Every structure is written in C-alpha cells, then in structure tokens.
Amino acid sequence: MSLKTEELVLNMGPQHPSTHGVLRLELLVDGEIVKNVTPHLGYLHRCFEKHTEAMQYFQVVPYTDRLDYLASMGNNFGYVLTIEKLLNLKVPERVEYIRVIVAELQRIASHLVAIGTFGIDVGAFTPFLFCFRDREIILNLLEELTGARFLYNFMAVGGLNYDLPDGWTEKVKDFAKQFRNTIKELNDLLSFNKIFIERTANVGILPADLAINYGISGPMLRASGVKYDIRKNAPYSIYDRFDFEIPVGKGLKGTVGDTWDRYFVRVLEMEQSLNIVEQAIDNIPEGDVKEAIPKKIKPPVGTVYGRVENPRGELGFFVVSDGGVNPFRVKVRPPSFCNLSVINEICKNNLVSDVVAILGSIDIVLGEVDR
Amino acid sequence: MKTLNEFFDLLKNQFGEAVIELKQDIDPYIIVSADIMDKLVEFIKVNDDFKFDFCTCVSGVDDANGTKSKDENGNDVITGGTLSVFYHFRRLFDDAKLIFRVQVPRENPKVKSIANIYRAADWHEREAYDMFGIIFENHPYLRRILMPYDWEGHPLRKDYQNPEFYQGIKISYN
Amino acid sequence: MNELLKDILINVLLAAAPLFLWILPYALLAVYLERKVSAFMQDRLGPMRVGKYGLLQTIADILKLLQKEDITADAVDKKLFNFAPVLVFIGSYAAFAAIPFSSIYIGSNIDLGIFYILAVSSLVVAGLLLGAWASNNKYSLYGGLRTAAQIVSYEIPTAIVVLSLVIVAGTLNLKEMSEAQTANIFNWYIFGGPELSLKKFILIPFLLVAAVIYFISSLAEVNRTPFDIPEAESEIIGGYHTEYSGMKFAFFFLAEYANMFAVSAVITVLFFGGYQSPFGYLGNLLNMPWLIGLEQIFWFLFKGMLFVFVQMWLRWTLPRLRVDQLMALCWRYLIPISLVNLVIIAFISLL
Numbered sequence: 001m002s003l004k005t006e007e008l009v010l011n012m013g014p015q016h017p018s019t020h021g022v023l024r025l026e027l028l029v030d031g032e033i034v035k036n037v038t039p040h041l042g043y044l045h046r047c048f049e050k051h052t053e054a055m056q057y058f059q060v061v062p063y064t065d066r067l068d069y070l071a072s073m074g075n076n077f078g079y080v081l082t083i084e085k086l087l088n089l090k091v092p093e094r095v096e097y098i099r100v101i102v103a104e105l106q107r108i109a110s111h112l113v114a115i116g117t118f119g120i121d122v123g124a125f126t127p128f129l130f131c132f133r134d135r136e137i138i139l140n141l142l143e144e145l146t147g148a149r150f151l152y153n154f155m156a157v158g159g160l161n162y163d164l165p166d167g168w169t170e171k172v173k174d175f176a177k178q179f180r181n182t183i184k185e186l187n188d189l190l191s192f193n194k195i196f197i198e199r200t201a202n203v204g205i206l207p208a209d210l211a212i213n214y215g216i217s218g219p220m221l222r223a224s225g226v227k228y229d230i231r232k233n234a235p236y237s238i239y240d241r242f243d244f245e246i247p248v249g250k251g252l253k254g255t256v257g258d259t260w261d262r263y264f265v266r267v268l269e270m271e272q273s274l275n276i277v278e279q280a281i282d283n284i285p286e287g288d289v290k291e292a293i294p295k296k297i298k299p300p301v302g303t304v305y306g307r308v309e310n311p312r313g314e315l316g317f318f319v320v321s322d323g324g325v326n327p328f329r330v331k332v333r334p335p336s337f338c339n340l341s342v343i344n345e346i347c348k349n350n351l352v353s354d355v356v357a358i359l360g361s362i363d364i365v366l367g368e369v370d371r
Numbered sequence: 372m373k374t375l376n377e378f379f380d381l382l383k384n385q386f387g388e389a390v391i392e393l394k395q396d397i398d399p400y401i402i403v404s405a406d407i408m409d410k411l412v413e414f415i416k417v418n419d420d421f422k423f424d425f426c427t428c429v430s431g432v433d434d435a436n437g438t439k440s441k442d443e444n445g446n447d448v449i450t451g452g453t454l455s456v457f458y459h460f461r462r463l464f465d466d467a468k469l470i471f472r473v474q475v476p477r478e479n480p481k482v483k484s485i486a487n488i489y490r491a492a493d494w495h496e497r498e499a500y501d502m503f504g505i506i507f508e509n510h511p512y513l514r515r516i517l518m519p520y521d522w523e524g525h526p527l528r529k530d531y532q533n534p535e536f537y538q539g540i541k542i543s544y545n
Numbered sequence: 546m547n548e549l550l551k552d553i554l555i556n557v558l559l560a561a562a563p564l565f566l567w568i569l570p571y572a573l574l575a576v577y578l579e580r581k582v583s584a585f586m587q588d589r590l591g592p593m594r595v596g597k598y599g600l601l602q603t604i605a606d607i608l609k610l611l612q613k614e615d616i617t618a619d620a621v622d623k624k625l626f627n628f629a630p631v632l633v634f635i636g637s638y639a640a641f642a643a644i645p646f647s648s649i650y651i652g653s654n655i656d657l658g659i660f661y662i663l664a665v666s667s668l669v670v671a672g673l674l675l676g677a678w679a680s681n682n683k684y685s686l687y688g689g690l691r692t693a694a695q696i697v698s699y700e701i702p703t704a705i706v707v708l709s710l711v712i713v714a715g716t717l718n719l720k721e722m723s724e725a726q727t728a729n730i731f732n733w734y735i736f737g738g739p740e741l742s743l744k745k746f747i748l749i750p751f752l753l754v755a756a757v758i759y760f761i762s763s764l765a766e767v768n769r770t771p772f773d774i775p776e777a778e779s780e781i782i783g784g785y786h787t788e789y790s791g792m793k794f795a796f797f798f799l800a801e802y803a804n805m806f807a808v809s810a811v812i813t814v815l816f817f818g819g820y821q822s823p824f825g826y827l828g829n830l831l832n833m834p835w836l837i838g839l840e841q842i843f844w845f846l847f848k849g850m851l852f853v854f855v856q857m858w859l860r861w862t863l864p865r866l867r868v869d870q871l872m873a874l875c876w877r878y879l880i881p882i883s884l885v886n887l888v889i890i891a892f893i894s895l896l
Contacts, residue, residue: 010683032868042517049502050527086397123770123865129587189862195771196864212424212463215491226463234466304397305428305459305470318430318457329527331430341494352687353774353867370517 007035010352014043020117020359021366025343027355034355037347039340044370052330057083057297058157060330065151067332068368070113073106073142074310075368076155081236082306082317083157086299094287095159096238101172101280102142102154103308104273108179109138110311111266111273114363118263119190121360122199127190134182137175144168158293169281176278183271191264200263201254204346204358208257214345215338218313220362223249223265224257230309242279244272262361298325312336312363334368373420375399378469381420386411400457400470408458408473409483409509415460415469416488423460423469426485429495430457431503435529437477449530454480454503458492475505484510502527560652564641568803573603575802575853582854583861613791618681621788625679630789630796632672637800639665640807645720646845647820649838658719659707662811663700666766669804670696676797680788688787691774691868698872699765699772702879706759709887710815712894713738713748723819730823735816744896751890756816758883760852763808765871767801770860774868809852813845820845 012025022043028036048067052060064079065072077099084091116131139149146152146162154161190196206216208224221228229246231239247268249261301323307316313335320329339362347355373381379393379401389407394400403411415421437452458471473482484507486493496507497516504525507513514520523534533543577592577600584591592599617626640662642652655661670693677689713734714722726733735756737745765772789797813819820841828836866874 008683010687042515042519045517047526088397119864123773124863125583126587126861129589133588190864193864195866198870199864199867213490215426215489228463302396302398303400303457307427314427316428316459318428318459320432329430329432331428331432333428333430337494338491341491351867351869 005030012355020364023364023366023369025355025359027352029352032351034347034350034352037344037355039343041340041370044366046371048332048371049330052327054326056325057299057327060327061156062151062153065153066367067334067371068310068312068315068336068365069151070365071106071110071311072150072152073102073154074110074308074315076152077103077237078306078308078310078315078317080155080157081308082304082319083297083299085306086302086304086319086321087157087294087297089158089292089294091158091292092287092289093238093285095289095292097280097284098160098164098289099155100237100239100242101277101284102145104276104280105138105141105172107273107311108270109135111270112138114266114311115186115190115263118357118360118363121356122196124190124193124196127186130182130185130189134179137178141168141171141175144171156290156293157297159291160289163289164284169284172277172281176274176281179274180271183267186267191267197253197260199353200259200357200361203254203259203350203354204361205255206257206342206346210342210345211257214342216313216342217338218310218335219265219269220262220313220339222246223261225249225251230307230314236306236308239276242276244275247272259357259361262363266363296325298323307333310335312365312368313339315368332368332371334371336362336364336366336369340364340369373467375401375469378421382411382414385414394472398470400472402472402474405473405475405482407483408471409485409488411471412458412485412488421462421469423462423467425461425463426458426489426491427461428457428459429485429492429499431455431499431505431527432457433503433527433529434474446532447530449477449528452477454505456482456499456505458485480505481508482506483508484513486510501525504528560642564638564652567646568638568641568806569799571806572799572802573607575805576603576606576798578854579857582857586858586861607795610791610795615791615793618788620681622679622681625675626788627793629672629676629679630793630800632675633669633800634672634796636666636668636672637803637807639668641803641810643719644807644810645723645814645819647838647841648720648724650842651720654718654720656716656718658722659711659717659811659815662719662807663704663707666804666807667696667700669800676789682788685787692768694868695765695768695772695774695871698875699762699879702758702762702875702883703766705880705883705887706755706762707815709755709883709890710734710752712887712891713752719814719819723814723821726818726821728821729825730818733816733818733821744893747893747896748890751886751893752816754882754886755890756812758879758886759812759815762875762879763812764856764859765875767804767808767856769805769856771863771866772871773860773865774871805853805856806849809849809856810845812852813848817848 007028007030010027010029012027014022014024024040024043026038026040027034048063051063061076061079064075067075112131112135116128119125119127142152143149144165145168146154206220206224208226211221211224211226225248227246227248230236232246247265249256249265251258251261252264253260299321301321303318303320305316305318307314314333315335316333318331318333319327322328343358343362347358350358375393379390382401383390386407389404391402391404394402415423432455434453434455435449437449440448440450442448453474454477456473460469461467475482480503482505484496486496486507487509493511494516496510497513499505500507500513501515501518502525515522518526522537524531535542580602581591581599592602595602595605617623643655643658643661645651673692674689677685711717714725716722725739727739730736732739735752737748737752822840822844826837826840828834828840
C-alpha cells in the first residue's frame, strides 16, 4: 500500500517579511521541496510610462527617482544620459565628475541594503544593523548635497540641480577611510561564517548560458562567471578614466553562479566603488554645474536607447521623440524585472528556505519591477 | 566587427522581401515584417556572423498614425494606423547591437513570439500585450503581467480611456 | 482525611509558590535583557524611555498584551486552539519542580529528578503541534511539523548525555548530584567529579564533549537560533504562533523564556556544580550558617543567567540552519558522537 501525497500551493503573499516589497510568489511544494514558482507582479504599478507622455522632458526626472528607490542617483543618471544623447548635448567636466562620485556612493548604499536584508532572510540579524550604520553616513552626505535623504532629484538634463557645499569632499574622504574597516567586519561576521556558507553555497545555481538567455545583467550575471560590465565594456560618462576591476564569481565556496557568489560579488563591488570614489574626489575641476542646462528641450524626431550600470543591473531607457516638448514614449528596461524572470528555473527542487535565500540574492526592488 | 550596413545586407540576402529597410536615426534600426520574426531571431542567434546572444529589450510603441476621430462621448478614437514593436539585441563579447522594428496593423496586431528562443523576451512580450494589446503567437503563456488579470483595455494606447468601474469600485474622480 | 488534604495543600503551596515568585519576574527580566543585549551587540541602545534605562518596558508590554483583543479566526478548531498554549506553559513550568535552587529549597525532592524533567519538557511538543494544527493555516502547519521533527530528534542526544552523566554520578536525583559537587571548583562534574582518582582525570575530555553536545541540543530544544526554524520569521512568518494574539501569544512567549532558564539550570546542575560556589562560602567565613542557603541561591541564579546570556549571544551572532542541515547535524553527528561518548564513559567508570 503506497501513501498518497499531494502537492501544496503555498502563497508567499504580497505581505511577507522577506519578499522585499509587494511581490506574490505562488509556490507549488511537495513537502518541503519546491516544484514550481510563479511570480505575480503588478502590486506596485504606478503607471510611470503613461505619466511621462503628459509631462515635459525635464519634468520626468523626479519620477525616475521612484523607479528603483534604493538607487535614485543611478536612475537619474540613466535618464539624463539618454536625453543628452538624444539632444547631442555635452556637459561640463565638473558635472561628469560629480555625477560619477554620487553614482558610486549610491552603489555602495544600495549594496549595503542588499547585503543587510539578505542577512536577515538567512537568519543573521546583526549584520543588517552594521550595514545600516554605514549607510546612514552616506545618506547624511547626500542629504547635505541635495537636501533629501532618499529620493534626490539631483541631476538635470545637461547638468546638476545643486553644486557641492563647502567641506563635502573632506567628509567623503573620511568616509572612504573608515568604510574599508566595515567591509572587513562584514567579512568576518557573515561572509565566511560556516553556517552562512552552508546555507548559501551550491544553492540556486545559475549557469552562465542560462543567465545570458534570460537577459540577466549586473552582479547576478557577473556571479555566474560572465565578465560584462557596462562601465568597462561600453564606458559612458568618464568611467574610462578610472582604474577599477570587475569582480566575477569564481565558485570559491561552491559552484560558480550560486547564491554565495552573488552575495560576495556585491561585497567586492563595494570595495571597487570605493576605489573609484577615492580616485575621483581629488580631481574635481572647477566650473558651473548649471551652465549647459538648456532652457527648452525640444529634441529632433527619432528614437534612442541609453543605458547605465545600476547596482542591480543594466537600466535602459528607450525614448521615442516626435519633436514635441513631451516625450512620445519612454520605455524603461528595468534590471530587476529581467532578473526576476529566472526565479522559476533556479528554484526548482530546492527547499522553501532556499527560495527565500535565492530571492534575497537576486536583490529585487519592486519599484522598478512594476514601475 | 561588422557595421550595421553589412548586417543589413546579410539579412536581406537571407530573408529577401521580409527585411524591409534600414532606417537611419540616432540609434539606427532595421524594419522587418512581423511573420518572419521568429526565424530571423533564430538566425541571428546561431549564425556565425551574428551570434547575438543577449536580448535586452522588447518594447511596444503606439505609432498613433491612423485617423483621429471622436466617438459618441467626445473621447478621441484612433482607427487604422499601426502599432510597433522594437527589439534590441546585443552581443556580449564586443558589445555590438542590432535593433529591429516590426509594424503591425492596429485592428489585428499579431507578431510571432520569440519567447521560446530568447527567454528574456517572455516577460517583455507579456508587458507589450498588457499595455498595447499586441498578440504574440506561440508565446508559452500570454497573459497580463502588470495590470490585474481581469482588466479591460490596454493602457498605453494613445486613445485609452479608463473604464468607469472595476469590480464594482468607481475609478476616476475628476 | 481533612488533615491529609491540608497537608497536601501546604506542600503544594510550599513547592509551587517560590517558583512562581522567581519564574514570572525572571521572564519579565529576560525579555528586557534580550532586548538590551541585542541592542548593545548591534551598536544601538535598546529600550530607553519607559522607566530609567527602559527597565519598565516589559511591564508596559505585558499590560498591552493583556488588554489586546483576543482574535480567534473562524476556521480554527476552538478547543485545541485554546488548549495548546496551556499545554506549552505546563510543559515548561512544571520542569522547575525538580530543580534544586539551594540546599534548603527544592520544589520536590523526587528520586527521579532528571528523568522527570526530561519527560515533562516533552509535553511542549504536543502543545506546539496542537497549536500548529488547530490554527488551520498552511504556514502554521509548516512551523508545527518542523518543530515537532526538531524537538523530537534533539531529545535523543540530550537523553544520551544525561545518561552518561548519571553513570558518572550514580544517581538520578538532582539534589544529591548537587550535594556531591561540593567544596571547590575542581569537584564539579565538568572536571570529572568529586572523587580524586585516575578516573577523574581521564573522564575530563569526555565530559567536556558531553557538555558541548548537551548545550547544542538544548538550544535546539528551546527553538533558539541557530535552530529557530520553527519560528523563522523571514520564511513562514510566525510558524506555529502566527494565528495567536494577545494573552495566548504571551503564554507562548513566556514559556519560551522559562524553557531557556530550565535548560540552563539543568546544565548548571549537571556539569557546573549546581548551587555550589566555586570557592568557599561567606557564611562559613563569618560563622553564620544560615547565610549559606541564601548564598547558594545567588550562585545558582548567577550560573543560570550566565548560560541564558550565552544563548542570547549566540542568537544575535549566527545565521539560521536550514531544516535538512539541522536534522543532518542531529542524526549524523550528535547522536553517534554522544553514543560513543557514553560507551567510553561507561568503560572508564568501571575502572
């Protein structure tokens, strides 16, 4: 006589402590083993693309902050870069340097959130607070610069909205000196902890060819062994002047492309961002940040696709212009949207606890998945 | 590293009439017809000259080039004209790019789906269906992705009006 | 008949009242201590507003829980749902009856001391399973199944270690075990026991291994990190106590802290000398014999709280083990090691 078993539909619903926002995952489980994962999106859809058709080009910038709200500077950067490509506009050197510094600081802040919340998902509560302690310092720096802690509206098409206050560069240098200790602390506490490695190594392995086929980008792609970073392969702004490396997953603690690799690539990237900030902060040229901002933006008819390397992957803006002052169509290509689509493939035949760990390592932000 | 003209010529040799024209633009693109889309994509994935392995973006655009008129409530309605789908492809080792555009009639928008060849296009095509109503044939499971599953209408079309009620809840207040 | 009843009543009150005088304030203190300890480890301050340094915080929390609406969902099995916290409470608190707080006070000096404690703490499993099943909630079911598997598996190394210690001590009675570890720190069982002989020195490494195994298994018995899969907040929200609110939730919560102290008390009695002080007594020095009893209470509580502090320290440092890793740890590592340990200790005791 054989035992009749049934598969259970478990709903990790829109309200859940570790789905990083309002995401609904429908799990089909057999005991503790997951057979199928179906994500249901749209709980945070705020019609960004429809709004852009009713506003002028420069008015869209604050709305882009709210796409990936943990990396607002990166979103701003992507949009203004695209519009400047459409207008064929050249910005002053000072603007370029400040944009790069701010984008890299934002990358560090975003990775700190990713690492901290990943620790909580796996059960380690303390690294979260250490990460947020350092993130507070970055947020204070950016608040001094822009006036806001979280959604900055800092960049404008052709320049910046604010200039650097006095003494800001010294504070950034102090932060850079102190941050290396934090990375060391984090490695001691979490990265090389035996229980953490047991939890994350060999879990959710993403092979490189599957990653490329699914359109994955960012730290997730680099963790699978593919050395592709837009800042190096197709440099935008002034990234080609700086000397930094691209960390790639090597399968140190398990296989290439597992959850531990995705986590550790982010830790290494924070260090590289710090290198870029230290190189840039000493060489900011003088100038006026607002001099190249056009009075009226009326681009020629055409289409353009501009992209930047956001902390979560490749953020692309596809803008169709019909010659008017409002954009005709702005399509956002969000990194988390593409990264999330692979979750069904890599969660098969893992346990329910692993689904949480894998979702934490993909590092999604629902603001840009749903727009 | 081939230029875009060379890519265009190779494609025209392979597919003939279906590859329509190479449009110059800030980001130039190639206009192709809708029914060879899946064969074209299969070709650029495996052929040695192409080997484009990364599909970055599939986006729908409402061209709004039909005739505008007003219906009985005074709302704008567009009849005729086309909807477009833009496909962006990249190659990872030298970062070459290729952009295609497909134009389909507004009343009967059908495009062959490429979701089985490039899995990245799966969710992008669902979004194009959700927002514009473009039907992708042979898609594994075409259903709405951002709007609720029982929503009526396709929001990003230029003549879209919000419905009065959704499941008994009044929608617009101004 | 009346005399007998009065006798029983007085004995029951004598046995139970001091326990309630200690356990309930301790539970309040432990909640506050956990919040402060975790705060200082995480570079922040913890509760600071209610009372000086936040000392009255737990009382405020208990008042809040008492006046909360007791929500019982429609589809739960009402009788089992209401009974489950009671069972968990009973299982945790009844174990304190056999624990010797001092030479002058023990709730009930039964000869089966440690056996009774192990048996009664197993009632907790039944309570948790009842709560999980009666909640009629998939998440609670997950939590309940995981916790049942975990607690039942980890009772085996616990029992084996206790058995090996019983072989060394020669008695199940906890009071006699504490009495045997007198005079100074080197008479404690972790250092081999009171008789000075070759046996004592050879036993030391094996008893150390036994103590470590017992500590790990007891962490799993009380569902503390790294074994807190049953209440893993980030995966199954609340596990078996998802559906409970108000006072019933407070029962589960307090029972967990009482359980923590119970296992700390047992490990102190077994390995670390119970209520004996590591050096002499002040009462002996000042020739006040009645002081010794009070001093012993102080030493016992101090050692118990030390182990509670170590449990809290581990909770905030380590991540959580996955369910299959947890079970693998028990069945593939702890049980074979403890069995081998038992056999070796038995052989050495024959010398």
